[in-house]
Amino acid sequence: MSPPCPKLQVLAAGPGISVQDLGRFGYLGQGVSASGAADLIAMHEGAALLGQSPALAAIEMAGAGGSFSATQDIRISLTGAPMAARIGDMPVAWNASHLLPANVSLVLGGARGGVYSYLHIGGGVATPPLLGARATNAAAGLGRALAAGDVLALGRDAKAGMVNQRLDPLPRFGGGLLRIVPSLQTGLFSQADLERFCAIPFARDPRGNRMGVKVLPDGAPFRSEGQLTILSEIIVPGDIQMTGDGVPYVLLNDCQTTGGYPRIGTVLPCDLPRVAQALPGAVLRFAFVSADEGRAALRQTQTALAALPRAVVPLVRDPHQMQDLLSYNLVGGVISALAPDGLDHGPTDANTDANTDAQPIAEREAR
């Protein structure tokens, strides 16, 4: 008989901590949105660090951290917005994999430079699937946020032993350029407004959550024809929805499946992690691209994600490097300066320092 699978105990949890995977598909016709991790790049990075499938479920944290312990030795990796991380009394590096010994606490807190942080576990989180997936969409009644006292089943880890690896994360922090294609209602906006939409900067508003984030235009609101009487129509993540006050929301994975507010365009899926990780105040810009350019961008991201397992390197215990790796507040700037794969499309570093003391994401107003 094989030994029992390990469990993860939630010792403390801030708001907005949930189990996520790559999303729940097949139920759009019943009004169920895909959900899944707000930063899908982080899911791939976490999986690469552990040498496992990105489809395995992980724990997403929206700004606030938590503390955890496991009933057996487990492997973990940490990705997304960098947090201060400790295993027992020992600070440990972000964007890296570690051994979490049985009954030793893992304490994560205070995301900097981004919104969503991820804790991945060797073998994945193995909570019972709901409608075929583990993604949580609490607002829709699919699962709930994690709380102190929760005990999560974990999967069997096929690669026990492989730890102390690190990688340089792909650039997506601190705002920047979002590539968009036309949406169903783009034609309801005037040519002048479409040009203005792509010319002006937008600031990420504090209002936002996994359904979408509000972005404030530097200038007048945007109006479309028939704004309050258009037919409710299908919505997809990435749609830029203009609510009644003419201020856009960029919709994310928990967005509803239909809606009646006009959409001026749709952000490419590969740029959505940049939206999700933009802190309040971060500057975002929009640019229309052709469908062919959009598909080329998707392929480029797919190639970059597929290359992540080869980008994993040993976590060297060089004091100088450790200092850098633990300086998590610098990470956003360091990464965008490197822009190793040509995916960086904007000034991502300029905002990072200003954002680190931006207000927490706890103020969450849905649309």
Next chain:
Amino acid sequence: MSETTISDAARTGAFPQIAPVGLGGLLVRFSDQLSEAANRAALAFRAEVALQGFAGVEELSTSLTGTFLRIDPLYPDVAGLCAQLQRLLDSRDWYAAPLPQGRRHLRIPCVIGGSHGPQWGDAVAASGLAADQALASLTRSTVRVLTIGFAPGQPYMGQLPPEWNIPRLSQLTPQVPEGALVIAIRQLIIFSAATPTGWRHIGQSAFRLFRPDADRPFALNPGDEVSIRAISAEEYENILAQDRTGDGGAQIEVLA
């Protein structure tokens, strides 16, 4: 409404039309105005696309007047897929398609107005009807589930008589509860979860649209018929206290 709309659209060749939805979707639109015929067309076309099993298609759903295909955004021959869809569109008169099989009629108890429906007075005023006429109009109408969307199991139901062609609000109501009955543009929705909305909140039901732990998690299907039975706040509280099924006191009849 809308026999005129349809024939106009057909004459100008505007509908049906195939439109991209981002890079990962195609929407086959049968009208840009809500009509019973366009809704039936969307449901029937979805069923036929499912049977055809076209390459590149990952998932299907319907909106009020459209069939949505979620596609692989990197599928190499989107033009070929659109051509296949166009041939299927041309193969018959989709606006004359029958409704889905296995439909039901549900009579759902709702408290109308008062603290359970704080915007009922506004809605009545916007309709131009007297209060008693408005209640009669609402409760004597039979609406059809036109599509399920927005949130799990949540029905868009229509159409109400033309007086109810009232716009959405420009300011969102921050939160209405699960089971809230809302109205706009000749349609009703019962919310499957607490949510912000731009529709007017006119009543409250105990009917649960999404039952995650039940064998049948989604209570309604497109094509089902619904009528509203006005009840008192007291009766609503009784139903809430006693109902274990999620049906919220609804009477359910299978249609032939």
